[in-house]
Amino acid sequence: MNSAQRTQTATTAEPQLPLRYAPTIAVDDAAEAGPQRILVLGATSGIAEATCRLWAERGDHLFLVARNADKLNVVAADMRVRGAGYVDTAVVDLDDTTKHAELLAHAVNSLAGLDVAFVALGVLGDARESELNFAEANRILQTNFVSAVSLLTWLGNFCAQRHHGTLAVLSSVAGDRGRKSNYVYGSSKAGLSTFVDGLRNRIDREGVRVLTIKPGPVKTAMTEGMRSSDKFADVETVATSLVKAIGKRAGVVYVPGKWWIIMRVVTLIPEFIFKKLDL
Amino acid sequence: MPFEQQTTPIKPPFESWGRYPAYDATLKPLHWQGDFPAAIAGAISGALPVGMGRSYGDVCLLKEGTLVPTIGMNRLLDFNAETGLLTAEAGITLAQILDFAVPRGYFLPVTPGTKYVTLGGAIANDVHGKNHDVTGSFGNHVPCFELMRSDGTRMLCSQRENPDWFAATIGGMGLTGLITWAQLRLQPIVSRMIDYQGIQFHGIDEFLDLKKQYENVAYTVSWVDCVSTGKNFARGIFMLGDHSKVPSELKTTPKPKLVFPFNAPGFALNRASVSLFNTLFFHKQMKSHVKMLQDYEPFFYPLDKVLHWNRMYGKRGLLQFQYAIPWEHAKEGTEAILKEIAKSGLASFLAVLKTFGDIPSLGMMSFPQAGIMFALDFPIKPNVSFPLMQRLGDMTLEFGGRLYPAKDACMTASQFQAFYPKWQQFSKYKDPALTSSFWERVTGEGTAQ
Known part of the structure; x- marks a missing residue:
């Protein structure tokens, strides 16, 4: 079976997915009891894994997507043992946007609906290499921006149609202002943040909550070996804030909260000073 | 071993709990099992997987080498709620296991005095607990684990499969390879509480009498005053407890x-x-005998309440001295060593006395052996502490005992080789890419006398 055929079946299957709410009513999800059906894209990222543990402990239903089968298998086993009510996985390289529709349709079928989609895919890339070599810059933009946009387009329309769901998107404080140390990564996250702002503006009125998450530096595998990484936020603390934020009606959330203040200051610095700084 | 203040880096990247010695090293933290060979590829002066750095001396250090912290590799892989058999990646800490197991009605089969150690570290040092008399050491409750060598080969190790590798890795100080995951047999509990009793005693004879009197109680340990002499010599408190049977x-x-x-x-x-x-x-214990119900946290982990309590000993750090002397010379050896310590005038308030039972450890290099075990901390006073440690080490050897590598920063190569006669057999299982500062110190050429 080739992938075009599968995409075909996925598209035709879509209208048969459960319609849980009357289209015109906005529902307060917080009042809803029972396990949440959560799709996690980029489930082996440090922040996603720590967040999934908290969901698993609550008994939520998880569909986990990642590129590496070995890593995904141990993460899925961990979630099962911790108490997730249901765990399914798919090994997919999300850089290939042609597979997205098929994957997402399969995921919502597997979960029998969708309450939360956590878009957590991302690469830090090699900042120095991306300054010199467009191939590296392209790789960063592809994963962090293009792939995320493709996923969110499908998910946004799916949720808007059903007037239900929360899209939680992992962006970064690095997207708030370009800095010489990682502006390619920063611009991929800036593009993502702006896209998500617009998507929220469009589908919030349809009863879909769209959340932009902007973590400061966090101690994970991604930031290993970075300067002063022992001062970074603990991933467990960040995960706890994320689970809270995803349960609330927030639009943009900085974790830890101090980064809201820091980034206000950073964005206020006049350009004629900023361009001389080593940030 | 001389006090190496000159080579001490200002801020070592990875410290042992005693904070002595302190060495520079490269850290390659591990998050995924399969990344191990890549993490240590190209390491010039060797590599060593490490956990929480709770061992005191240099078994978890490698001077100028590559340390591979494993705490990022901490996933639960399987749990059987009926039997209490838990499978987890080796970087998980005992604290994390307790967080998972206690609400489900299970407890660790054996626990050391801190819960901030990894599963892998507990196996690699074959740690023991207050219940050694009745349950043996940690390795006795590990049905199997997987060992990954530096070349990427994986071996399932148990008493049936690869039994020689199983025996070498338990108490193998992380030198036989990386323990990727392990199984642990948990024990059922119905309450967090411990039925606790504290009894004052004076002298080793009274201690041994108490031990005999309460030999059916699971957890026993004593605190001993090593400063007092005369009529207060070897006074202490005998503490015992068992999991409460009241849900x-x-x-x-x-x-x-x-x-x-x-x-x-x-x-x-x-x-x-x-x-x-x-x-x-x-x-503090007003009566000579108290009985109470106590939560397991203060009973097992009185010091875990204060994170980084080792800072109390200042930047120089501390030395720990811990021996196990077989019954034959246990009493005379302990009395002689306590006298030597009191005479030295080196203060220490963390002195622990307990007995080891007859259940043999499964590790080739395991520390526990039936008899008396004694442990205490010393502050580092360069001109006094090191000669004293040397003397105490020699006395331990004289009484047929051995010191605990996980607590040691001072034993000489000749002492080590006498304490652990199987070390040459063990070294056949050592991974060629792995080593530790401890291993270099106690087997290094030219140091043996």
Whole structure:
């Protein structure tokens, strides 16, 4: 079976997915009891894994997507043992946007609906290499921006149609202002943040909550070996804030909260000073 | 071993709990099992997988080498709620296991005095607990684990499969390869509470009588005053407990909030302050015999309440001395060593006395052996502490005992090779890419006398 055929079946299957709410009513999800059906894209990222543990402990239903089968298998086993009510996985390289529709349709079928989609895919890339070599810059933009946009387009329309769901998107404080140390990564996250702002503006009125998450530096595998990484936020603390934020009606959330203040200051610095700084 | 202040880096990247010795090293933290060979590829002066750095000396250090911290590799892989058999990646800490297991009605089969150690570290040092007399050491409760060598080969190890590798890795100080995951047989509990009793005693004879009297109690340990002489010589408190059989709520433990915030100045711990502490501690228990119900946290982990308590010993750090002497010479050896310590005038308030039972450890290099075990901390006073440690090591050897590598920073190559006669057999299982500062010190050429 080739992938075009599968995409075909996925598209035709879509209208048969459960319609849980009357289209015109906005529902307060917080009042809803029972396990949440959560799709996690980029489930082996440090922040996603720590967040999934908290969901698993609550008994939520998880569909986990990642590129590496070995890593995904141990993460899925961990979630099962911790108490997730249901765990399914798919090994997919999300850089290939042609597979997205098929994957997402399969995921919502597997979960029998969708309450939360956590878009957590991302690469830090090699900042120095991306300054010199467009191939590296392209790789960063592809994963962090293009792939995320493709996923969110499908998910946004799916949720808007059903007037239900929360899209939680992992962006970064690095997207708030370009800095010489990682502006390619920063611009991929800036593009993502702006896209998500617009998507929220469009589908919030349809009863879909769209959340932009902007973590400061966090101690994970991604930031290993970075300067002063022992001062970074603990991933467990960040995960706890994320689970809270995803349960609330927030639009943009900085974790830890101090980064809201820091980034206000950073964005206020006049350009004629900023361009001389080593940030 | 001389006091190496000159080579001490200002801020070592990875410290052992004693903070002595302190070495520079490259850190390659591990998050995924399969990344191990890549993490240590190209390591010039060797590599060593490490956990939480709770061992005291240099078994978890490698001077100028590559350390591979494993705490990022901490996933639960399987749990059988009927049998209590838990499978987890080796970087998980015992604290994390307790957070998972206690609400489900299970407890660790054996626990050391801190819960901030990894599963892999507990196996690699074959740690023991207050219940050694009745359950043996940690390795006795590990049905199997997977060992990954530096070349990427994986071996399932148990008493049936690869039994020689199983025996070499338990107590193998992380030198046989990386333990990727392990199984642990948990014990059922119905309550967090411990039926606790504390009984004052004077002298080793009284201690041994108490031990005999309560030989059916699971957990026994004693605190001993090593400063007092004369009629208070070897006074102490015999503490015993067992899991309460009365069902009560099985909550998880809240995270500790107290952190010892700074390095205490070198003079903070002196004979006067420790003597005062010991007298207060001895008489804190007003009656000579108390009985109470106590939560498991203060019973098993009294010091875990204050994170970084080792800072109390200041920047120089501390030395620990821990021996196990077989019954034959246990009493005379312990009395002689206690006298030697009191005579030295080096203060120490963390002195622990207990007995080891007959259940043999499964590890080739395991520390526990039936007899008396004694442990205490010393502050580092270069001209006094090191010669004393040397003397105490020789006395231990004389009485047929051995010292504990996980607690040691001072034993010489000749002492080690006498304590652990199987070391040459063990070295056949050592991974060629792995080593530790401890191993280099106690097997290094030219150091054996």
